[in-house]
Amino acid sequence: xxxxxxxxxxxxxxxxWIFLWGIIGSFLxxxxxxxxxxxxxxxxxxxxxxxxxxxxxxxxxxxxxxxALFGIMLKxxxxxxxxxxxxxGLFLIMFISMIIGFIGxxxxxxxxxxxxxxxxxxGILKMWAKERMALKDKSSLAxxxxxxxxxxxxxxxxxxxxIASIPYLNALKGVQxxxxxxxxxxxxxxxxxLFLSHYKAQK
Numbered sequence: 001x002x003x004x005x006x007x008x009x010x011x012x013x014x015x016x017w018i019f020l021w022g023i024i025g026s027f028l029x030x031x032x033x034x035x036x037x038x039x040x041x042x043x044x045x046x047x048x049x050x051x052x053x054x055x056x057x058x059x060x061x062x063x064x065x066x067x068a069l070f071g072i073m074l075k076x077x078x079x080x081x082x083x084x085x086x087x088x089g090l091f092l093i094m095f096i097s098m099i100i101g102f103i104g105x106x107x108x109x110x111x112x113x114x115x116x117x118x119x120x121x122x123g124i125l126k127m128w129a130k131e132r133m134a135l136k137d138k139s140s141l142a143x144x145x146x147x148x149x150x151x152x153x154x155x156x157x158x159x160x161x162x163i164a165s166i167p168y169l170n171a172l173k174g175v176q177x178x179x180x181x182x183x184x185x186x187x188x189x190x191x192x193x194l195f196l197s198h199y200k201a202q203k
Contacts (some may be wrong), residue, residue, distance in 0.1 A: 003074055003077075003080070003125060003139050004074065004076075004077065006074060007070075007071045007072065007073065007074025007075035007076075007083075008071065008075045008126065010067060010068075010070060010071030010072070011071030011072045011075060012075065013071075014064045014065070014067035014068035014070075014071055015064070015068055017060075017063075017064040017067070018060065018061050018064035018065065018068070020054070021056055021059070021060030021061060021064065024060075025056055026058065027094055027134045029046050029056055029057075030044065030052070031188070032044060032046045033046070046170065054107050055203070058098070062094055063091075066087050066090050066091055066094075067087070068096075069083075069086065070083045070084070070086070070087040073086065107165075107168070107169050110161055110164075110165060114157070114158075115160075116155070117154065117157055118161075121150065121154045124150055125147075128143065128146070128147050128150075129141060132144075139200075140196045141200050142196075142198075142200035142201040143197070144197075144202060145193045145196045145197035146193070146194065146197035147189070149183035149189075149190045149192075149197060150190075150195035152186050152187070152188045152189045152190030152193065153186075155186050155187040156183055156187045156190060159182060159183050159186065160176070162181055163177075163180050163183065165189060
């Protein structure tokens with residue numbers, strides 16, 4: 001019980017951390033980058049080289065999510081070592097991926113990553129179909145919601161890859177791009193339907 005209480009405490013601290021940095025980003029960092037020129041921005045605490053910007057951009061949601069995972073695993077009864085290994089592994093993967101990004105743009109990784117995502121999506125569809133057929137007369141709504149969420153995520157991945165590659169495409173330099181609002185809409189709906197699938201499954 002003690003381990004579960006500690007896990008719950010860690011989880012909620014991480015959740016508060018995530019939301020605090022999310023609010024800071026929405027009301028302080030975002031407007032600063034939108035309204036100020038670089039010379040003015042460098043005079044503020046949100047300069048790209050400042051520790052505060054690093055805390056928000058690199059360790060706000062990302063570190064908070066990993067700590068939340070650690071806490072919720074303890075709360076659910078997982079072994080401390082298991083939760084720790086998962087958390088450290090996630091952090092290392094995040095850190096290494098960022099290091100690769102700073103080394104330079106590697107277009108082939110977009111193709112490899114996109115291919116792996118599509119193969120996983122197709123595999124999920126096939127396994128989902130078998131799982132749904134096995135339900136027979138039982139409610140399949142939770143499973144349907146999960147499939148909808150995965151479909152939103154694969155669409156979001158496609159659009160995100162396109163937007164992320166634009167700065168490296170010579171043919172599109174100087175071309176006015178539209179707002180990526182569709183990405184956040186698809187992402188949001190994906191998470192909503194994934195939440196609904198888990199909620200429905202519990203009921």
